[in-house]
Amino acid sequence: VLYKAFQPPLLRYLHTRSTTSEDIASETWLAVISDLGGFVGDESAFRAWIFAIGRHRAIDAGRYSARRPVTLVGEKTELFDESSPAASDAALEHLGTAAAVELIAALPPDQADAVALRFIADLDVATVAKMMGRRPGAVRVLTHRGLRTLADRLGSGGEM
Amino acid sequence: VVRYDAHVVVDPNEANEFDSRLSDVAAGIVPPDPANLDEMRLAAFGVALRVPGRQSELAGLAEARRAFDGPAASGVTRARGRRRPVAAAAAGLAAVVMLSGVAAAAAGQLPTPLQRLAHSLAGAPKPASENANGAGADVESGTPSESAGSSGAHPESGSPAASPAGKPSGHPSQLPTPSAGSVGNSALGLCRAWEAPQGNVNPNSAIARSLKVLAGSLAIRTYCSGVLGTPVPSARPTTLPHPGIGKPSTPPTPGA
Numbered sequence: 001v002l003y004k005a006f007q008p009p010l011l012r013y014l015h016t017r018s019t020t021s022e023d024i025a026s027e028t029w030l031a032v033i034s035d036l037g038g039f040v041g042d043e044s045a046f047r048a049w050i051f052a053i054g055r056h057r058a059i060d061a062g063r064y065s066a067r068r069p070v071t072l073v074g075e076k077t078e079l080f081d082e083s084s085p086a087a088s089d090a091a092l093e094h095l096g097t098a099a100a101v102e103l104i105a106a107l108p109p110d111q112a113d114a115v116a117l118r119f120i121a122d123l124d125v126a127t128v129a130k131m132m133g134r135r136p137g138a139v140r141v142l143t144h145r146g147l148r149t150l151a152d153r154l155g156s157g158g159e160m
Numbered sequence: 161v162v163r164y165d166a167h168v169v170v171d172p173n174e175a176n177e178f179d180s181r182l183s184d185v186a187a188g189i190v191p192p193d194p195a196n197l198d199e200m201r202l203a204a205f206g207v208a209l210r211v212p213g214r215q216s217e218l219a220g221l222a223e224a225r226r227a228f229d230g231p232a233a234s235g236v237t238r239a240r241g242r243r244r245p246v247a248a249a250a251a252g253l254a255a256v257v258m259l260s261g262v263a264a265a266a267a268g269q270l271p272t273p274l275q276r277l278a279h280s281l282a283g284a285p286k287p288a289s290e291n292a293n294g295a296g297a298d299v300e301s302g303t304p305s306e307s308a309g310s311s312g313a314h315p316e317s318g319s320p321a322a323s324p325a326g327k328p329s330g331h332p333s334q335l336p337t338p339s340a341g342s343v344g345n346s347a348l349g350l351c352r353a354w355e356a357p358q359g360n361v362n363p364n365s366a367i368a369r370s371l372k373v374l375a376g377s378l379a380i381r382t383y384c385s386g387v388l389g390t391p392v393p394s395a396r397p398t399t400l401p402h403p404g405i406g407k408p409s410t411p412p413t414p415g416a
Contacts, residue, residue: 001373002350003221005366008213026220039349042356043365100208119186120209140183147182150205151198 003029006047009120010054012097016105016116017058024061028054044127051121052131055113103150111146114139347374351384 014021104112117128129136184190185199186206192199353367375383
């Protein structure tokens, strides 16, 4: 039940940060399961805990891949079906989860992190601020700027 | 006057730039204004992010279930394995401990961190001395046993990065023991969350539903009172998770 509840948002969040989101999610779950017995806190703390582990794992993975860059060769995943109606319509009426996640990933890193933690991880501003090492006001501004950018991009036909 | 810090422009008019309504709309807290296209777009955006998980997103469920049923099982693999030097080194260490250290661990002859690693990976019985001491010497002294949890719980990470939030891996009490049982170990955390005085667990929450599964025909409260009443390896109170505390580990070094 925990996995079904948290894996989708965890995977979506990690996808905004890394191309190896599935690997990182797996590692995150192993860590969570191993340390679950020592967890103390309420429901929101539990959620924050999982995403904090995932976030730090993603940061580690980013550092690792930065040191050992790998050129990926393969088909580029299309966010929208080329044969679909106008991208703007798709964005408005049929905005898929993958497309929404890709939109977040295309934001500047800080904005992407703030928006993803707020709306994918469903964490409150104070928790996100702690995770990001920022002040709550800064997180609010980052989130707001991110949302404004997203609204503009959605309105301009999904420039991603 | 505008001040600058390392990352963020701190503007006295910062509050003016933030419109909480936009966030509330995206979060689904307030309905969008039909006349406001931006709000409509962000509402759709928020809905897209909150849709229930698809089958493809739950592909690792079987592995997770296996790990949940037995965290000590070292056969859990990642969904799409990515070999890392540190992972190989850690796996080698685990193999050494598992193959050659079980007997020593059972006899209590390994250094404490390795002892716990062995218990975690191989399920070797706890040595009599540790059983007698209950939580272990380092817990008694209040000194965090840095290597115990992290090395045992995350043999492949080679870093404490797995537990930056609450630093749970630094607590030796979290390692599953054969006596407590892996499910009991997991249930412990869930029951603590359920019983946490600082928060109310929604009966429909993931934690509540997980406990319902674990409790079976028992009421969750009854089940948790039994779980929490069970002697655990450590009585040391752990701190609440602090997501902002702790930094990611440094990248693994070739020698790690």
